[in-house]
Amino acid sequence: MxxxxxxxxxxxxxxxxxxxxxxYIEQSVMDxxxxxxxxxxxxxxxxxxxxxxxxxxxxxxxxxxxxTNKNIIFPTVSNKRKDCFWIHANAVTTFHQIGKSTKxxxxxxxxxxxxxxxxxxxxxxxxxxxxxxxxxxHLFENLL
Numbered sequence: 463m464x465x466x467x468x469x470x471x472x473x474x475x476x477x478x479x480x481x482x483x484x485x486y487i488e489q490s491v492m493d494x495x496x497x498x499x500x501x502x503x504x505x506x507x508x509x510x511x512x513x514x515x516x517x518x519x520x521x522x523x524x525x526x527x528x529x530t531n532k533n534i535i536f537p538t539v540s541n542k543r544k545d546c547f548w549i550h551a552n553a554v555t556t557f558h559q560i561g562k563s564t565k566x567x568x569x570x571x572x573x574x575x576x577x578x579x580x581x582x583x584x585x586x587x588x589x590x591x592x593x594x595x596x597x598x599x600h601l602f603e604n605l606l
Contacts, residue, residue, distance in 0.1 A: 465568045466549045467491060467535075480570030491548065492541065495525060502528045516596050517589055522582075524551065524590050532594050536586040538578045547576060549583075551590035557583050 463480050468491065470476050475494045477485040487494055496506040510523050517523075524536035531552070538547045549566070557566045559580035566583065567573045576583070 463553055463570060464550050465553050465570065465572060466547050466574075467494065468547045469544060480568065480572055482572070491546070495527075495535070495548065498527050499525070513589075513593055517592060519589065522586060524586065524593060526593065526597075529597065532597055534590045534593060536590055538576065538582060538586070547578070549586075551587060554587065557587070 465478050467477050475487040475491045499506045524534050527533040534551045535548045553568045555567050563575050564580045564583045565575045
């Protein structure tokens, strides 16, 4: 399971999966995310615009990869920055502040410390949950 992804110093995308598995892709993080969006039937820009509209936000916009699985990833900083990590919100079980950093425990049992403020992670997780609730309500309405 994908836990998070980021761009390393050689401009390769690193997909960090459970059990410390790393997969390297010879393209940028944004190209990788755009490819994943297309794989699941939409464009990155379309998904970004939808979440921006629903959540009424302009920056650090989470991206829904798959409606079926409600897979949402979120950026830790501006996606234009090289130090941006994209975290798979559904894979996060808990997160705790450790000084100026945040320790995240994933569903796989893996734990990592990110040099990201706790409040940022908390806000991004809240955004992802809010959008998941929107999806649940929308799905329920379509069943009626």
